[in-house]
Amino acid sequence: MIESLLFMLILGGACGSILSLASKIFYVYEDPRIAQVEYFLAGANCGGCGFTGCSAAAVAVVDGKAKPTVCVISDMETAANVAEVMGMEVGAAEPLLSKNECSGGTRADDRYTYQGAPSCRAAEALLGGRKVCTIGCLGYGDCVKSCIFDAIHMGPDGFPVADEAKCVGCGACETACPKGIVHVRTMSERLLHFNQEDDALAPCQQTCPAEIDIPKYIAQVRDGDYAGAVNTIRERNPLLLSCGRVCPHPCEDYCRRGIEDEAVSINQLKRFAADYEMHSGERLPIPCAVPTGKKVAVVGGGPAGLSCAYFLRRLGHDVTILDAMPKLGGMIRYGIPEYRLPKEVLQWEIDGILNLGIDYRSNATLGADFTTASLREEGFDAVFLGVGAWNDYTLRAEGEDLNGCYTGIDFLTRFARHQQGDSDEDAIPIGKKCVVIGGGNTAIDCVRTLVRLGAEEVSLVYRRTRKEMPANDVEIEAADHEGVKFHFLAAPVRVIGDENDQVTHFEFQKCELGEPDASGRRRPVPIEGSETLMEIDMLVTAIGQGPDVSFIEKEDAIQNLQTTRWNTIDADPEILQSSVPYIFTAGDSYTGASLVVEAIGGGRRAARAIHMYLSEEELVPVPKSLQKKHIPESLFESVNGVVQKKRAEMPEMDVAERIQSFEEADLVLEESDALAEANRCLGCCRICYNKDKEAA
Numbered sequence: 001m002i003e004s005l006l007f008m009l010i011l012g013g014a015c016g017s018i019l020s021l022a023s024k025i026f027y028v029y030e031d032p033r034i035a036q037v038e039y040f041l042a043g044a045n046c047g048g049c050g051f052t053g054c055s056a057a058a059v060a061v062v063d064g065k066a067k068p069t070v071c072v073i074s075d076m077e078t079a080a081n082v083a084e085v086m087g088m089e090v091g092a093a094e095p096l097l098s099k100n101e102c103s104g105g106t107r108a109d110d111r112y113t114y115q116g117a118p119s120c121r122a123a124e125a126l127l128g129g130r131k132v133c134t135i136g137c138l139g140y141g142d143c144v145k146s147c148i149f150d151a152i153h154m155g156p157d158g159f160p161v162a163d164e165a166k167c168v169g170c171g172a173c174e175t176a177c178p179k180g181i182v183h184v185r186t187m188s189e190r191l192l193h194f195n196q197e198d199d200a201l202a203p204c205q206q207t208c209p210a211e212i213d214i215p216k217y218i219a220q221v222r223d224g225d226y227a228g229a230v231n232t233i234r235e236r237n238p239l240l241l242s243c244g245r246v247c248p249h250p251c252e253d254y255c256r257r258g259i260e261d262e263a264v265s266i267n268q269l270k271r272f273a274a275d276y277e278m279h280s281g282e283r284l285p286i287p288c289a290v291p292t293g294k295k296v297a298v299v300g301g302g303p304a305g306l307s308c309a310y311f312l313r314r315l316g317h318d319v320t321i322l323d324a325m326p327k328l329g330g331m332i333r334y335g336i337p338e339y340r341l342p343k344e345v346l347q348w349e350i351d352g353i354l355n356l357g358i359d360y361r362s363n364a365t366l367g368a369d370f371t372t373a374s375l376r377e378e379g380f381d382a383v384f385l386g387v388g389a390w391n392d393y394t395l396r397a398e399g400e401d402l403n404g405c406y407t408g409i410d411f412l413t414r415f416a417r418h419q420q421g422d423s424d425e426d427a428i429p430i431g432k433k434c435v436v437i438g439g440g441n442t443a444i445d446c447v448r449t450l451v452r453l454g455a456e457e458v459s460l461v462y463r464r465t466r467k468e469m470p471a472n473d474v475e476i477e478a479a480d481h482e483g484v485k486f487h488f489l490a491a492p493v494r495v496i497g498d499e500n501d502q503v504t505h506f507e508f509q510k511c512e513l514g515e516p517d518a519s520g521r522r523r524p525v526p527i528e529g530s531e532t533l534m535e536i537d538m539l540v541t542a543i544g545q546g547p548d549v550s551f552i553e554k555e556d557a558i559q560n561l562q563t564t565r566w567n568t569i570d571a572d573p574e575i576l577q578s579s580v581p582y583i584f585t586a587g588d589s590y591t592g593a594s595l596v597v598e599a600i601g602g603g604r605r606a607a608r609a610i611h612m613y614l615s616e617e618e619l620v621p622v623p624k625s626l627q628k629k630h631i632p633e634s635l636f637e638s639v640n641g642v643v644q645k646k647r648a649e650m651p652e653m654d655v656a657e658r659i660q661s662f663e664e665a666d667l668v669l670e671e672s673d674a675l676a677e678a679n680r681c682l683g684c685c686r687i688c689y690n691k692d693k694e695a696a
């Protein structure tokens with residue numbers, strides 16, 4: 001018995017010693033911080049961080065493979081706790097958010113009713129997924145089922161809608177969607193996304209130079225989600241109040257509804273949403289990414305500069321705008337008159353952009369008050385040049401510098417400065433019989449301004465016919481209603497003055513249209529012996545304008561900044577980088593005199609390139625970029641089932657009343673009209689479209 005006990009004791013002791021030795025040999029050390037980190041993580045094991053559950057994420061943090069912000073569903077407090085365990089700085093991470101890029105709906109004729117398993121994946125595998133269109137959402141909600149955060153639900157049209165407040169960006173929906181319609185992106189990624197060939201885009205969106213998701217904001221207006229509409233527009237265009245008033249809306253030319261009926265009044269709906277925010281008394285919040293510590297100088301505070309500054313600031317960079325004029329806005333303040341874009345409205349819009357934390361310096365002219373070298377010395381890492389096109393072309397005709405003769409930009413900017421109290425100069429004396437030469441927006445703004453300033457007779461002289469006039473159609477029509485006399489097919493010959501060098505007559509020659517020229521428009525050919533004299537006492541020439549790049553010759557450091565023969569700044573067309581690597585450009589100074597919406601789109605494209613430059617990434621063009629090209633299958637010849645319905649008429653002030661003042665002439669749609677107009681939108685995607693409510 002005693003022997004047995006002794007044997008057991010010795011055996012036990014030996015086993016203990018072996019185990020103790022084994023534990024020393026095979027000991028696996030687990031860093032205690034793993035458990036501490038895991039303790040702070042959310043415990044949802046959702047995999048949104050890219051690791052297989054919270055334990056794996058904690059190991060990754062301790063191994064230095066993930067940041068304290070690893071957990072996509074926790075807040076910054078969690079990140080701070082994890083950072084404390086690790087003895088690190090918290091750092092910053094932009095939240096990822098899910099977005100369904102197919103708005104779906106009751107679709108066109110190729111609608112397919114799937115009878116099998118209610119799953120997108122099964123539908124796709126069995127039938128190529130042609131429920132409604134080859135590329136669009138299948139609508140069986142695999143993404144909804146995959147979301148453990150209840151952040152996606154089926155919207156009223158039977159297609160998924162992501163709830164930004166609940167979405168944690170775990171990416172499960174993106175993985176579940178067999179059609180690649182659901183995307184999970186950070187705010188910066190969304191801001192930097194440009195139209196691509198494989199995006200499912202309606203023809204209007206493909207046409208818009210600012211690449212706004214037009215069907216989406218119209219659907220938001222239709223659903224009464226006006227704030228949502230504002231956010232959708234602002235994701236691409238920070239000047240929605242201005243564009244809603246002056247954009248010639250090239251998108252409407254491609255509106256699919258216009259094939260069978262009348263194009264949707266897209267721009268009026270933009271104005272409706274924009275005005276809604278301004279009148280709501282509250283600005284919608286605009287998030288910005290965390291600061292990068294990089295500084296950019298934006299020279300020129302017109303639409304291109306404002307757009308570039310806005311996107312750069314939202315991407316986390318420090319931005320300062322420098323402008324030669326006393327106030328920001330460029331041509332939309334000093335060229336476009338008050339009755340089309342009230343200065344108060346413009347200022348509200350500009351304030352919203354500056355409120356993001358953008359500095360500005362007015363009365364600061366590049367080449368006179370500062371140079372690009374001085375900006376570099378101040379610590380700016382990159383420079384954006386958006387100096388516009390402010391040099392008026394001249395007629396090169398005898399007598400055009402007589403007293404009483406002005407150029408268009410000079411006339412409009414001097415008047416605007418005087419009207420705003422920006423200058424001590426006397427007001428320009430207005431003649432009784434005024435003639436304006438030209439057919440573009442500037443010419444029309446000059447005639448309509450002269451009418452309001454009390455000129456007795458205002459004429460517009462243009463070399464071609466009304467059809468070839470580059471000005472916006474509605475503006476030409478408005479000028480006509482306001483009593484402007486149009487003289488088409490009339491080419492200027494000379495200007496005649498009296499002994500005091502005061503203009504008295506204008507001579508023109510009648511023309512007929514010949515063969516098309518390089519612009520595609522038929523060339524005006526003067527008719528010999530048709531010279532005609534017009535009695536006048538004021539003449540404004542508004543025949544076009546180009547950039548003033550005289551600042552280049554004033555600075556040695558930028559002698560190699562290349563320009564084109566039109567004096568525009570030469571740059572790579574995709575990334576808008578000039579021949580000086582830290583200088584980028586867009587807007588009129590790059591394209592020549594163009595449109596607000598072009599300048600806005602260009603400003604964002606330049607911001608993308610500057611962001612890459614500052615991040616020391618290779619500057620590459622947008623992959624598969626679809627800039628104003630059309631995907632052939634999106635261009636239909638007919639659209640079935642549209643119930644004819646007139647488009648909303650733009651409300652405007654009565655002619656007799658509006659020519660008495662500079663009060664805004666074009667008014668905003670009533671809410672009921674905006675809702676009816678939004679309902680006219682077919683909600684097109686690349687090949688599908690929603691039918692009319694009535695037709696459905």
Ligand SMILES: Cc1cc2nc3c(=O)[nH]c(=O)nc-3n(C[C@H](O)[C@H](O)[C@H](O)COP(=O)(O)OP(=O)(O)OC[C@H]3O[C@@H](n4cnc5c(N)ncnc54)[C@H](O)[C@@H]3O)c2cc1C
Nearest residue numbers: 300302303304324330331335366387388587588594595596
């Ligand atoms: C009379 C008129 C009417 C128009 N109407 C319409 C319309 O109805 N719809 C439409 O879409 N477009 C219209 N346009 C065109 C539109 O205004 C321009 O395409 C747009 O403003 C271009 O924006 P931008 O930022 O490139 O240039 P700009 O708006 O010209 O801004 C350039 C800025 O650079 C500043 N600047 C210039 N040189 C310097 C320097 N050396 N140093 C510092 N700052 C400098 C200027 O002060 C200005 O603020 C109109 C243009 C004019 C002239």
